[in-house]
Amino acid sequence: MKKLFSDEDLIKNLSLYYLNRHLKKKPIEKYHRTIDASMLHDRDKYKKKSEILLLNSFMHHFPEITFENLTCESPDFIATFNNKKIGIELTEVINHLEMKKAESTLNKIFRQAEILLEQEDKGKYRGIYFVEFHSHFNFENLEEQQENILSIYKSIRKNKPSGCVKSLRKSHHRRNVFITHEYNMSLFDELCSAKIVELIEKKNEKFPYYDRSVDECWLVIVSDMNSLASRYTFIQDKEHLSAVKSPFHKIFHLENLCGGLTNIK
Structure with a gap:
């Protein structure tokens, strides 16, 4: 299959x-x-x-x-x-099989933040945002998910890290608002x-x-x-x-x- x-x-x-x-x-x-x-x-x-x-x-x-x-x-x-x-x-x-499910959950959180930004002003926030989180960030906790979505949304709106977001950078995207995890990889992976x-x-x-x-x-x-x-x-x-x-x-x-x-x- x-x-x-x-x-x-x-x-x-x-x-x-x-x-x-x-x-x-x-x-x-x-x-x-x-x-x-x-x-x-x-x-x-x-x-x-x-x-x-x-x-x-x-x-x-x-x-x-x-x-x-x-x-x-x-x-x-x-x-x-x-x-x-x-x-x-x-x-x-x-x-990393254990990351596959977690990554799908993270993408759902990103999508909810993208929707909030698109609804507010798609043209203004159009771009690709690379987000890095603080070490205590727990995206699998259902009770904290809405708070995390709002933290990502506010960080992009203000162009300044907020809440669970440790750092943020933006790249050009000519069509949509797109949020992804910052590329960070161990040298011994x-x-x-x-x-x-x-x-x-x-x-x-x-x-x-x-x-x-x-x-x-x-x-x-x-x-x-x-x-x-x-x-x-x-x-x-x-x-x-x-x-x-x-x-x-x-x-x-x-x-x-x-x-x-x-x-x-």
């Missing part, structure tokens, strides 16, 4: 599109329009748009690649590369190679059910560096990846912030 994203996660990924100065914007915009014009349900459209954004850095490594089917399943996309029909299966590796191997083994089991009309099927494993749950600074025991066995023709690990690509197979 495919991993389901919350609506908040999907909207955040789409909004982060405007943050990345290195996006191949013309093809991305074209692909998004194609997805919008499809018969997919709105939620599935968000999911497909989010997935193609994760592959943007991948397209920098393969500039000749063109996507011809954006709405298929098993694999997620069908593309053309070097006169071959390539199936691309995309999967995200979660580095490893991603265990065993998590990547486990994902490959799970995908290997599904390989016989993928579209057989393609010439090759590639597996792209992404660490979404815009997600607190997926961030890492180095892959632990990276040499273990070279021993991986798989029916996929090519396997890559991609970190989507700087575009670092590891060729596993």
Whole structure:
């Protein structure tokens, strides 16, 4: 069963599109329009748009690649590369599973603060706000959530940290009010190679059910560096990846912030 994203996660990924100065914007915009014009349900459209954004850095490594089917399943996309029909299966590796649920809760808090600002004056507050919290901040406490939402709202309104907000910075966004967690990462935050191997083994089991009309099927494993749950600074025991066995023709690990690509197979 495919991993389901919350609506908040999907909207955040789409909004982060405007943050990345290195996006191949013309093809991305074209692909998004194609997805919008499809018969997919709105939620599935968000999911497909989010997935193609994760592959943007991948397209920098393969500039000749063109996507011809954006709405298929098993694999997620069908593309053309070097006169071959390539199936691309995309999967995200979660580095901090315990953070996934917490991050979804945090995104809901951000969305409520965004709504308050948009209702007051969307044009005035349009932008991307990076918020860092005090160490005592508890976003999982239901009794404190409304107070935390108001603290974020007041901090942005006054352009000055208030309540649970420790620091705040703003970046340009030409469309919406968008709040996200400040990018802060430990220098010793490893991603265990065993998590990547486990994902490959799970995908290997599904390989016989993928579209057989393609010439090759590639597996792209992404660490979404815009997600607190997926961030890492180095892959632990990276040499273990070279021993991986798989029916996929090519396997890559991609970190989507700087575009670092590891060729596993």
